[in-house]
Amino acid sequence: MSGPGSWEGQINLLWDGESGGEISIKNHPTIKLDTPIEYGGNGRYPCPDEFFLSAIGGCLLTTFLYFKRKVKLHLEELQISVSGKVNLVGPKGYRVTDLKGVIRVKTSKDEKVNAKKCIEWAKNYCHITHALTVPIKLSAEISSEEETT
Numbered sequence: 001m002s003g004p005g006s007w008e009g010q011i012n013l014l015w016d017g018e019s020g021g022e023i024s025i026k027n028h029p030t031i032k033l034d035t036p037i038e039y040g041g042n043g044r045y046p047c048p049d050e051f052f053l054s055a056i057g058g059c060l061l062t063t064f065l066y067f068k069r070k071v072k073l074h075l076e077e078l079q080i081s082v083s084g085k086v087n088l089v090g091p092k093g094y095r096v097t098d099l100k101g102v103i104r105v106k107t108s109k110d111e112k113v114n115a116k117k118c119i120e121w122a123k124n125y126c127h128i129t130h131a132l133t134v135p136i137k138l139s140a141e142i143s144s145e146e147e148t149t
Contacts, residue, residue, distance in 0.1 A: 020045055049086055049096070057082040059128035060101055067121040073114045077106035101129075 012024045013033075019041035020034030033048055035041020046054075057080045068075065084099040103122060105115045123129075 018042055049084070052096070053082040053084055055128055056099070056101060056126075059126045060103060060122050063126045064103065064118050064122035067118040067125075071114045071118065073107065073118055074111055075105060075107050075115070077104070079104040099132075 010026070013021045014024070015021045016032070018034075020032060023031040023033065025031070031051075032045040033051065034043055034045040036047045037043035041047075060080050060082075061078070064078065064080075067073075080101065080103050082099070082101045085097050086094050087097050089095045089097075101123075103119050105119065107115045
């Protein structure tokens with residue numbers, strides 16, 4: 001973890017020899033992913049698109065909870081759902097479309113104002129939803145095993 005106000009992370013993904021892989025994240029159990037059957041995979045585990053939606057929902061959740069603590073909001077229930085589609089967009093290939101997030105909060109009547117504020121703050125401060133408008137820098141390294149004699 002970096003200093004206050006920043007965070008750095010890294011995942012490592014190892015192909016499983018079939019249609020998926022295993023994600024390693026420091027100090028956490030591994031996570032498996034797979035290609036959906038409709039795209040030629042085995043569909044054994046969640047696909048990257050489901051993890052993408054989970055990342056959005058998780059960021060909205062943790063951002064909401066940060067502000068919940070700040071305003072001392074008392075909740076009975078909190079539920080977040082995120083949906084989206086993947087569509088073939090002509091020669092550009094596949095694109096994620098129709099992203100929608102819903103935050104449902106159950107609380108007492110006297111907490112409704114603070115609950116609404118926390119929802120707005122989660123929407124405005126979730127860094128993962130903000131990242132969707134920023135190009136991702138991607139570099140590739142290619143190596144091969146050379147035979148030694």
